Amino acid sequence: MSEIRQYDVVVVGGGPAGSTTAALLAKRGRQVLVLERERFPRYHIGESMITGVIPVMEQLGLIDELEARFQRKYGVTLVWGSDPDPWRVSFGQAGRYDHSWHVVRSEFDQLLLDNARRLGVEVEEEAQVVDLITAADGTVEGVVYRRGGHKHRVTAQFVVDASGQSRAVSRKLTEVAWQENLRNVAIWSYFSPFEPLSNGRQGDILVESVKGGGWLWGIPVAADKLSLGHVLPVDLLAAKTAGGRTQEQVFEDALASSEVAAKMIVGAERVDVVRTTRDWSHICDRFYGPGWLSVGDAAGFIDPLFSQGVWLGTSGAWMAARTLDAALNNAADTDRALARYELIYRQLYNEFLSFISFFYDPTRLRQIYMERAAEAVRDADGNLQGGFISLISGIKALPDVAGFDPLGSEVLEPERA
Ligand SMILES: Cc1cc2nc3c(=O)[nH]c(=O)nc-3n(C[C@H](O)[C@H](O)[C@H](O)COP(=O)(O)OP(=O)(O)OC[C@H]3O[C@@H](n4cnc5c(N)ncnc54)[C@H](O)[C@@H]3O)c2cc1C
Known part of the structure; x- marks a missing residue:
């Protein structure tokens, strides 16, 4: 051990x-180490961004790079609800930004x-965290990681x-609540x-409900390449495969039965392997404890119906960086700052989860989805479609994220889950 x-x-x-999290802490002059298990570039799913990511990307100074490298995303085309015709919401309706990106x-x-x-962060790749270093009272003081066949130890405040979803740290420190409906x-x-x-x-992005259950995404990740995926309940997949179909065939069946996705790939070839992953929404009981906090999917994961994962993770990171900076400035503020971080982050999570759970029933009238979204929009002014898009683009939550003050004292809205 080194x-x-x-x-x-x-x-x-x-x-x-x-x-x-690391970049925004380094911008504040903090000494930060990132330990990453893989060597980048590495494959990952989660390709479609909502416009709520833009302010944090501005903080990172990355807007020009994103514009230059990735496909623009202007909105969501839905085949969803009791009305079979495709319908559309555009980011521009939320007022602030008219596009985000589909990314590789x-x-x-x-x-x-x-x-x-x-920005000054030290990064070690192919460095897998395998254990925690803890004090006698349970305070997390560092980690043990494996790299190049050796174990190494680092400590940190x-x-x-x-x-x-590995939850490498928090799985040792907190329980997880799984969302049975997702x-x-x-x-x-x-x-x-x-x-x-x-x-x-x-x-x-295309979001199309499938007659036999579940839904499809269609994401143009490049001018000539479409990411197509099928999300369905685990039990339904088990029933279909028990009937003799392979997972790949279940995917093909869903595509074949679709109205819009099928037309997008007439004459196309599949150019990659078929991948599968668990997509089970969950949230940790705690997002922090003495010496640690969690952010992104490690804190909680929500079904990708509205492509909110990277937004949620980077919004949490923006708040986490301010929280840890405040705690490093003054140890006496630590508990208050961490508690406030969890409160606001959990509120973002709950609001999305609650709406997605409602929206998952694809049999309602379009107007009902809009009205349910408008209920969640604090300053609803009667513009129902604006309410829907501002919720699912992350723009509605922007004041909470951009204005987050870990030492703030204003009264917080009660949780809306
Ligand atoms: C099917 C599906 C579709 C999705 N579609 C979208 C979408 O369209 N848009 C969107 O915004 N989101 C989408 N998501 C969600 C999105 O993928 C995640 O929310 C997002 O990647 C979370 O970012 P993160 O940084 O928290 O975690 P990750 O991106 O998973 O990064 C975690 C990193 O930690 C590393 N790691 C793991 N264990 C260890 C360890 N022990 N030591 C060191 N390093 C470790 C991993 O190698 C990885 O690089 C989708 C998710 C799924 C499952």
Whole structure:
């Protein structure tokens, strides 16, 4: 075991939540180490961004790079609800930004991690955290990680768990609540070339409910490449495969039965393997404890119906960086800052989860989805569609995220879960 090194903050995981937390702490002059299990670029799912990510990307100084490298996303085309016709919401309706991006995650994540390095973060790749260093009273004081066949130890004032669904730190420290109504699985691949959505919808993500259950996404990750995926309940997939179909065939059946997705890939070839992953929404009982906090999927994961994962993780990271900076400035503020971080982050999570759970029933009238979204929009002014898009683009939550003050004292809204 090699000698101990000391940092202000050690971040476990170099995905969007980890690299953002680290970069924003380094901007505040903190000594930060990121430990990432893989060597980047590495494959990751989660390709479609909502406009709520833009303010944090501005903080990171990455807008020009994102504009130059990735496909623009202008809105969401839905085949959902009791009305069978496709309908559309555009980001412009939320007022602030008219587009975000569809990204190739291996490139996007590398861009964020390299940017963290540029801002002064130390990064070690192929460095897998395998254990915690804790004091007698349970305070987390550092981590043990494996790299190059050796174990290493680092200590820090705070350890951040940004290890995604691995929950490398928090699985040892807190319980998880699984959302039984969103116990899903995802099956996906890539197709080229493809036929873009028509009528000015090019650049939208397609979200199409499937008659036999579940839904499909269609994400134009490049001008000639479409990411197509199928999300469905685990039990339904088990029933279909028990009947003799393979997972790949279940995916093909869903595509074949679709109205819009099927037309997008007429004449296209599948250009990648078919991948599957568990897609079961969950949230940790605690987002922090003595010496640690969690952010991104490590704190909680929500079904990707509205593509909010990277937004939630990087918004949490923006708040986490301010929280840890305040705690490092004055140890006496630590508990208050961490508690406030969890309160606001959990509120963001709950609001999305609650709306997605409602929206998951694809049999309602479109107007009902809009009205339910408008209920959640604090300053609803009667513009129902604006309410819907401002909720699902993350713009509604922006004042809470951008204005987050870990030492603030204003009265917080009660949880809306
Ligand atoms: C099917 C599906 C579709 C999705 N679609 C979208 C979408 O369209 N848009 C969107 O915004 N989100 C989407 N998401 C969600 C999105 O993928 C995640 O929310 C997002 O990647 C979370 O970022 P993160 O940084 O928290 O975790 P991750 O991106 O998972 O990063 C965690 C990192 O930690 C590393 N790590 C893990 N264990 C260790 C360890 N022990 N030591 C060191 N490093 C470790 C991993 O290698 C990884 O690089 C989707 C998710 C699924 C499952």
